[in-house]
Amino acid sequence: MSVAPLSPAELHAEARAARAERRRLLLRSPGVLIGAAVLLFWIACALLGDRITPYDPIFDQSEDVFASPSAEHWLGTDRLGRDVFSRVLAGSRDILLVAPAATLLGTALGTALGLLTGYLRGIVDDVLSRLIDAVLSLPLIVIAVTAIAALGTRSATTVVIVIGAVFAPIIARTVRAAVLAERELEYVRAARLRGERAPYVMFVEILPNVMPVIIVEATVRLGYAVFAVASLTFIGFGIQLPSPDWAVQIADNYQFVDPAWWTVLFPAAAIASLVIAVNLVSEGLQQAYER
Amino acid sequence: MSGAPATGPALEVRDLDVAYRVRGRWRRVLRGVSFQIGRGESYGLVGESGCGKSTAALAIAQYLPRNGRVRGGDILVDGRSVVGLRGQELRRYRAQTVSMVYQNPGAALNPSLRVGDQVVEAFTASGVRADEASARARAALERVQIADAESVLRRYPHQLSGGMQQRVVIAMALAKDPSLLVLDEPTTGLDATVEAEVLDLVAQLQRELRTSVLFISHNLGVIAKMCSRVGVLYAGRLVEEGPVETVLRDPRHPYTVGLLRCIPRGGVRKDHGRLDTIPGFLPPLGAELRGCVFADRCPLADARCTAEEPPLVPLAEGHTSRCWYHERAAALPREEAPDLELPPIDREAPPLLRFRDLGKVFRERGHDVYALLGAEGAIWPGETLGLVGESGSGKTTLANALLGIVEPTEGTVELDGRPLAPRFQKRTPEQLRALQIVFQNPDSALNRRHSVRRILLRALRKLAGLAGGPAEGRLRELALRVRLPERALTQKPVQLSGGLKQRVAIARAFAGEPRLVVCDEPTSALDVSVQAAILNLLVELQAEKRVAYLFISHDLGVVRYISDRIAVLYLGRLQEVGPAEVVFEGPHHPYTEALLSAVPTVDGGGRERIKLEGEIPSAAAPPSGCVFHTRCPRKLGRVCELEEPPLREVEPGHLLRCHIPIEELRRLQAKPPAERVGA
Numbered sequence: 005m006s007v008a009p010l011s012p013a014e015l016h017a018e019a020r021a022a023r024a025e026r027r028r029l030l031l032r033s034p035g036v037l038i039g040a041a042v043l044l045f046w047i048a049c050a051l052l053g054d055r056i057t058p059y060d061p062i063f064d065q066s067e068d069v070f071a072s073p074s075a076e077h078w079l080g081t082d083r084l085g086r087d088v089f090s091r092v093l094a095g096s097r098d099i100l101l102v103a104p105a106a107t108l109l110g111t112a113l114g115t116a117l118g119l120l121t122g123y124l125r126g127i128v129d130d131v132l133s134r135l136i137d138a139v140l141s142l143p144l145i146v147i148a149v150t151a152i153a154a155l156g157t158r159s160a161t162t163v164v165i166v167i168g169a170v171f172a173p174i175i176a177r178t179v180r181a182a183v184l185a186e187r188e189l190e191y192v193r194a195a196r197l198r199g200e201r202a203p204y205v206m207f208v209e210i211l212p213n214v215m216p217v218i219i220v221e222a223t224v225r226l227g228y229a230v231f232a233v234a235s236l237t238f239i240g241f242g243i244q245l246p247s248p249d250w251a252v253q254i255a256d257n258y259q260f261v262d263p264a265w266w267t268v269l270f271p272a273a274a275i276a277s278l279v280i281a282v283n284l285v286s287e288g289l290q291q292a293y294e295r
Numbered sequence: 296m297s298g299a300p301a302t303g304p305a306l307e308v309r310d311l312d313v314a315y316r317v318r319g320r321w322r323r324v325l326r327g328v329s330f331q332i333g334r335g336e337s338y339g340l341v342g343e344s345g346c347g348k349s350t351a352a353l354a355i356a357q358y359l360p361r362n363g364r365v366r367g368g369d370i371l372v373d374g375r376s377v378v379g380l381r382g383q384e385l386r387r388y389r390a391q392t393v394s395m396v397y398q399n400p401g402a403a404l405n406p407s408l409r410v411g412d413q414v415v416e417a418f419t420a421s422g423v424r425a426d427e428a429s430a431r432a433r434a435a436l437e438r439v440q441i442a443d444a445e446s447v448l449r450r451y452p453h454q455l456s457g458g459m460q461q462r463v464v465i466a467m468a469l470a471k472d473p474s475l476l477v478l479d480e481p482t483t484g485l486d487a488t489v490e491a492e493v494l495d496l497v498a499q500l501q502r503e504l505r506t507s508v509l510f511i512s513h514n515l516g517v518i519a520k521m522c523s524r525v526g527v528l529y530a531g532r533l534v535e536e537g538p539v540e541t542v543l544r545d546p547r548h549p550y551t552v553g554l555l556r557c558i559p560r561g562g563v564r565k566d567h568g569r570l571d572t573i574p575g576f577l578p579p580l581g582a583e584l585r586g587c588v589f590a591d592r593c594p595l596a597d598a599r600c601t602a603e604e605p606p607l608v609p610l611a612e613g614h615t616s617r618c619w620y621h622e623r624a625a626a627l628p629r630e631e632a633p634d635l636e637l638p639p640i641d642r643e644a645p646p647l648l649r650f651r652d653l654g655k656v657f658r659e660r661g662h663d664v665y666a667l668l669g670a671e672g673a674i675w676p677g678e679t680l681g682l683v684g685e686s687g688s689g690k691t692t693l694a695n696a697l698l699g700i701v702e703p704t705e706g707t708v709e710l711d712g713r714p715l716a717p718r719f720q721k722r723t724p725e726q727l728r729a730l731q732i733v734f735q736n737p738d739s740a741l742n743r744r745h746s747v748r749r750i751l752l753r754a755l756r757k758l759a760g761l762a763g764g765p766a767e768g769r770l771r772e773l774a775l776r777v778r779l780p781e782r783a784l785t786q787k788p789v790q791l792s793g794g795l796k797q798r799v800a801i802a803r804a805f806a807g808e809p810r811l812v813v814c815d816e817p818t819s820a821l822d823v824s825v826q827a828a829i830l831n832l833l834v835e836l837q838a839e840k841r842v843a844y845l846f847i848s849h850d851l852g853v854v855r856y857i858s859d860r861i862a863v864l865y866l867g868r869l870q871e872v873g874p875a876e877v878v879f880e881g882p883h884h885p886y887t888e889a890l891l892s893a894v895p896t897v898d899g900g901g902r903e904r905i906k907l908e909g910e911i912p913s914a915a916a917p918p919s920g921c922v923f924h925t926r927c928p929r930k931l932g933r934v935c936e937l938e939e940p941p942l943r944e945v946e947p948g949h950l951l952r953c954h955i956p957i958e959e960l961r962r963l964q965a966k967p968p969a970e971r972v973g974a
Contacts, residue, residue, distance in 0.1 A: 021318055190740040194803065197698065197719060198757040199727045212744035 026292045033291070039284025042277055050097040057090035061248040064090070070264040080266035082257055092270050095250040096278070098160060098243045103229040105164045110171025110229075111222045117172055118179025118214075119206040123187055133180075136173035144170055144228075145235055152241045163242045167232050171225050178221045182214040216293040223286030227279050234275050250275050303374050305507035306332040306355065306475050312367035313347070313354050313531075314581065322581020324350045326531040326588070327368065332475070335505035337498075339522035339539065341515060343554075343822040345577050347531040348511045352479045355509065356395050357385055373474050390420050394468035398480040400460035404452035411448030414467055421471030435466040440496060456910050458489035462496065469500065476501075479511045486685040487849060488907050491893035494520060495904070513822070515554065516895035519543055524613070527551050530578050530588040533607070537614030543897055545625065547616035549593045552627045555897060557827040559856035564875070565679075565834045566637050570827035570856070571629060576792065587617070594628050595620045635838040638677045640859060642948075645712055646673035647810055647843055648697065648730075653706035655692050655867075662915040666692040667867045670706070671942070674811060677841040681858030681875065683851060683890065685911060689867035690847045694813045697845065698730055710810075728758045728807035735816035737796035741788040747799050748784040751806065758807025769806075777802045777832060794825035798832065805836060811843045818853060830857060851894050855879055860948075863887050866914055866922040869942055873949035882960035884953055885929040921954065929955060929963060 030036050054060050066085040073080045079088035117136075121129040139147065151166045152158060186192065187210065195209050236242035237251035245252060250271035257267035313325040325347045332338040340348050353359045355370055357380055365378050372392055380388050397403050405413060414435060418428040436444035439462040452460055461481060468476060478497065482490040498521060501508055510521050518525050518539065525542050527535040527550065535548035546552045556571035563570075575592035578584060586601040587593070593600065599619055607615040618624055653670040656663050667689040674680050682690045695701040697708055699719030708715045710729060716722050734740035741750060751770050755761045761769055774784060777798040788796050797817060804812050814833065818826035834857065836842060848854045854861060854875075861878040863871040863886065871884040878887060885905075892905040907926045912918050918925045924935040931954055942950050945957040953960070 025318055190734040190736065191742045193700065194732070194734070194740060194800075195742075197700070197727060197730075197732060198754060198807075199724055200757065209742055213742070215744075 029292045030288055033288045035284040036288030039281040039288070042281035043285060046096040046274075046278055046281075047100060049093045050100045053094055053097060054090070057087070057093050059087035059090040061086065061091045061094035062246050070260065070267070072264075073266055079270045080264070082253070082264070082267045083260060088253075088266055088270055091248040091253055092250070092274050095248045095253060095271060095274060098247050098249045099230060099233055099237075099251070099275075099278070102160050102163055102243065103167075103226060103233050106167035106233065107171065107222055107226045107229045109164060109168030110225060111175055111218060113168060113172035114175025114221075115179050115211070115218055117176035119183055119210065121176065122180035122183025123202065123206050123210065129180075132176075136176055139170070139173045140177070144232060148232065148236055149239070149241055152236070158241055158244060160243055163233060163236055167229055167236075170232075171229070175218075175221055175225060179214060179218060182217040183210055186210050186213050220286065220290045220293055223282065223289055227282040227286060230275070230279050230282060304331040304371075305334050305336070305373065306338075306509065307371040307374075308351070308355070308368070309371070310368035311351070311354065311365065311370060313350050313359065314364060314366045315360070316362045316364070317580070320581065321364075321366070323366075324363075324531050324580065325354070326584075328528070328531070328533050329368075330526050330533060330536060332507050332509060334507055335501075336524065337501055337508040337510060337522045339510045339512065339518035339525040340528060341512060341518050341525055341554075342528035343513060343577070343824065345580070346528045348513075348528055349479055350531075351528070352395065352477050352509065352511055355475070355477060356389065356393055358389075358395070391422070391471050392473060393475045393477065394471065394473040396461070396464050396468050396476070396478045396481045398483050400457060400464045401452065403464045404460060406452055408451075409448070410450055410452060410455070410463055414448065414463065414470070417467035417470040423470075431470070435470055436463065438469070438500070439463070439466045441466075456489070457485050458493060458910070461485065461493050465493075465497065465500070469504065469506070472504070472506075474507065475509065476506050477509045477511070480513070481510075482517065483512070483514075486911075487851070487890055487893045488685060490517075491895070491904065492906070494895065495906075497521065514895070515543065515558065515897045519897050520895040527554070530584070532588045532617065534589060534617045535615065536607070537610070538612065541612065541614050545614075547610055547614070547621040547624050548589075548618045549595055549620075549624050549627050550589050552624050554823060556627075556629075557823040558897065559827075559830070559852045560897065563856055565830075565837075565857050566635070569635070569831050569834070572828040572831065573824035587619070595623060635834060637834075637838050638841050640675050640678045642675055644675065647676045647711065649673040649709045649712075650697060651707050651709075653693065653696055653703050653708065655689075655696055655701055656704045659915065664915045665867050665917060666914060667696065667703070669942075670696075670869055672862060672869070672872060674843045674845060676810065676843055677837065678859040679837070679844040679846050679857050681854035681861040682845060682847045682864065683849070683854055683861060684864035685849070685890075687866075687911060687914060688864040689914075690864055691815060692867070693864070694732075694815060694845055694847060697811075698732060698813060724757075729810040730813070731758075731804040731807070731809040731811075732813040732815065733797070733800050733804050733817045736820050737793060737800050738788070738820075740800050741796060741803075743788050746785055746787055747779070747791070750788075750799065751784075751802055754803045754806035758809075773802045773806065776836070777805070792825075793821050794828060797821060797825075797829050801829075801832065801836070805840075805842075808840065809842060811845065813845045813847070815847045816849065817846075819848065819850065826853070833857065851879075851891060852896075863890070866912065866917050868922055868952065869950075870923065870952045871950065872942070873946075873951075877946070877949050881964045882957055883964065884951055885927050885955075885960075886923050888964060889926075889928065921952070929960075931955060 064086060066081060068081055069083055069085040071077055071081040077087050077089065079092060082088055117132060121132045147170050148166045152162055155162055192205060192209060195205050233242055234251040237249060238255045240255065243249040243252055253271040254268050257264065261268045308328060308330050311325050311328045312323065314321040314323045328351065340351060342348050354365055357377055370377050377388055411432060414432040415428045418431050419425055423431055432448060433444045436447055441447050441459065441462055447455065482493050485493060494517065510518065512518050522539050524537065525539045526533050527548065529550045535542060535546065535551050542551065543555065546555060553571065553573040557573065559570060573592055578588065587604050590596040590600040605617050605619045607617050608621055609615050651671055653667060655667040657666055670693055682693065684690050692701060696703045699717060699722060702717045710726060715726060719727060751773060752766055755766045755769055759769065774781065779795065779798050779802060783791055783795055818829050821829060830853065833844065837844065846854060846857055858875045860873060861875050862869055863884060865886050870886050871878060879891065889905045889907050892903060905928055909926055912925055920936045920938050921940055924930050927935065934954055940952050940954045942952045945951045951957065
């Protein structure tokens with residue numbers, strides 16, 4: 005369908021309407037709203053921490069170990085008699101720092117890599133792309149565990165760096181595909197014909213045009229990052245005690261899952277809710293940008 | 296089994312109203328359109344983009360997008376209403392009664408199915424028995440003049456050329472012997488010679504089968520060639536209708552008059568006479584219009600026109616016009632513009648740019664593909680060299696080799712007598728500034744994330760070395776020169792119309808006072824009224840700055856208008872170079888002759904169609920001898936197959952690559968008597 009040529013004022017209004025449409029599409033989708041609500045809830049919990057928890061998540065240790073859920077302890081207590089409800093509320097803080105930081109790092113690295121390989125092509129592309137393929141052929145957790153073991157330090161910072169580094173090639177591949185399509189457009193040729201250098205073309209001309217792809221990819225990766233951080237933490241490579249992190253809690257209590265199921269189920273549900281919330285938002289973003 | 300009554304029109308559109316729901320509002324696209332197509336008649340619908348042509352076609356096929364709806368009126372095919380058909384009935388209607396052929400045949404065919412399976416399916420869908428269908432499929436391809444039907448049936452769509460694909464699509468459309476065949480810009484993406492063949496084919500089939508045809512096109516020349524009656528659409532309203540010859544010879548609506556005047560026509564050249572334009576914009580989709588839809592762009596409009604819509608006024612013999620002042624339409628005031636003083640071109644002086652023996656070989660799957668071979672020529676300051684040829688002829692490769700975008704495999708390019716580095720990366724800023732380009736598609740030529748201001752300021756910085764205050768001053772000057780409204784500067788390209796976008800692209804190329812600007816089909820993505828304005832602008836800039844253009848276009852009318860000299864390429868070889876008038880008037884190369892004869896013109900020809908046999912050969916395996924001998928209608932004999940003729944100067948400034956002596960060509964190509972009109 006051809007579109008009518010409009011007067012500049014009309015076109016301006018149309019462009020604004022298109023943006024408003026995208027916003028409305030986001031806000032109207034029940035998935036996005038639920039996801040955003042859950043996400044905001046956990047962010048609020050992370051910010052307020054022990055100010056809103058009924059008990060101190062770390063230091064309030066009662067005699068009553070493995071108490072089942074009751075009016076006093078809504079979600080029961082763990083092996084040290086700490087209130088599981090308080091610990092679940094407080095447990096979002098570390099993962100909400102580590103997972104986004106890892107995603108951010110991975111996105112920044114991946115974007116740079118994707119721009120380089122996609123724009124420069126040739127030997128740079130060949131070498132880097134084969135390296136990326138090699139990285140991608142191994143399961144994420146295997147690489148991460150190996151890397152952390154090799155680095156020898158088990159800390160949140162290490163997890164951020166390792167997950168960021170593992171994500172970079174994945175994001176790079178998506179960005180590269182977008183850049184490959186973009187570099188064939190004439191505005192890139194026009195820029196080069198007026199003597200622009202490669203960094204300018206990559207970062208000023210092409211980058212803004214592949215931004216939607218990067219944003220969508222980053223939110224998708226955030227979901228995976230939450231999952232990866234939790235997995236690494238569970239096997240002892242990630243966030244460490246005494247943090248009330250959800251995965252730490254699960255690792256701490258999983259041998260007592262029968263009969264104290266509440267010590268594992270509720271933190272696990274919290275992790276799941278966060279992953280699902282992130283995925284709902286990212287799916288909505290994807291749909292809004294792809295229209 | 297059409298079972299249609301033999302009388303009555305094949306299609307009757309009554310007061311049709313179609314609207315699209317966009318962002319919560321119904322926007323009218325067709326506003327009470329009525330017309331009829333008689334049995335065996337070929338009816339043309341013409342208008343610029345956005346006027347509702349395709350919407351009409353979609354409504355007739357009952358194939359409107361989800362947000363589109365027929366909101367009033369009726370469509371009768373064979374006397375039966377088709378609006379609101381559903382399920383089985385709708386399927387039967389589409390399978391047996393109406394056929395559509397769209398612009399892009401590549402997208403109309405399924406790329407993963409063999410052509411044969413698809414054609415057979417067209418037959419079985421219309422009720423032919425499976426065992427009979429394959430024989431019918433072969434016959435159908437033969438009917439659309441596909442010589443080797445058996446082998447074409449076994450191939451996949453991508454293995455066929457665009458012209459062949461469109462023939463297959465037409466064969467499929469005719470499989471069910473439709474009551475109505477709708478052709479929506481069927482030849483717009485095709486080369487001139489291929490377009491001419493497809494049009495000939497459609498015209499012949501239409502005569503033989505007596506099919507009723509709705510032919511939609513933006514090209515008045517094509518409509519003139521193909522149709523007996525024409526309707527002119529503007530903003531979803533039929534503004535003029537009548538027999539094609541009458542409407543084109545004696546248009547009675549200012550819009551039709553404007554459209555006809557926008558087209559550069561035989562003889563008009565840039566140095567005498569500017570092109571007329573239609574100022575203003577099409578009203579926005581779904582705007583509420585009280586008076587005449589064309590009132591705010593019409594030079595004849597007065598208070599009555601904006602207050603009250605004129606009815607369709609009947610004129611002679613089925614000719615109607617929706618204009619209060621139809622008798623004055625033909626005398627529409629012309630644009631008042633002083634004739635331009637184009638600087639004289641001094642070809643005794645050293646040329647601005649010279650290229651010698653320029654060649655480019657691409658390696659493709661182990662084959663050497665000669666995209667360009669032995670190209671030679673020069674461009675002088677202030678002149679326009681037109682470059683014509685069909686797709687794959689090497690036009691863009693030549694331009695890119697001059698710009699340094701592709702590195703030529705052989706040959707040299709000189710600027711002011713000094714050799715240029717083959718790659719633009721190795722050229723000095725001075726040399727980069729001297730050679731700039733305006734691309735075909737302004738949508739992809741402008742960064743959609745940058746504002747116009749930012750785009751132009753950056754160009755000024757890199758090409759003119761300006762920043763800060765001086766740059767701002769030049770920016771304003773530049774915008775003024777290309778008639779870019781000040782307000783457009785703060786906007787992003789998506790917020791601008793196609794014409795304004797192309798003005799931004801031109802301003803960018805002119806930021807650093809270029810000496811030669813390559814114009815690569817700069818107007819082919821634009822409507823004719825916008826095209827005229829852009830051509831006028833390019834000519835003005837040339838008059839003012841003595842810039843030279845290398846102007847690539849497949850539209851020979853446009854090339855003739857703007858060019859001082861013309862170079863004709865075929866399969867990467869220059870076939871003819873000469874002054875524009877000489878190349879057009881002849882004697883010319885047999886290929887040029889065929890190319891010129893293929894163009895459908897509004898005035899109905901005057902040239903006899905010279906048919907070219909077969910397809911353009913592959914550049915990977917070019918024919919021996921003269922590369923054109925396989926299709927040349929004037930081939931001499933063995934000498935053409937064995938020996939490539941040199942590019943010889945046959946008259947002062949006129950170069951030809953042909954074995955036939957110029958005197959012989961002159962005799963062969965002598966103009967037929969004026970009355971004789973091409974088929």
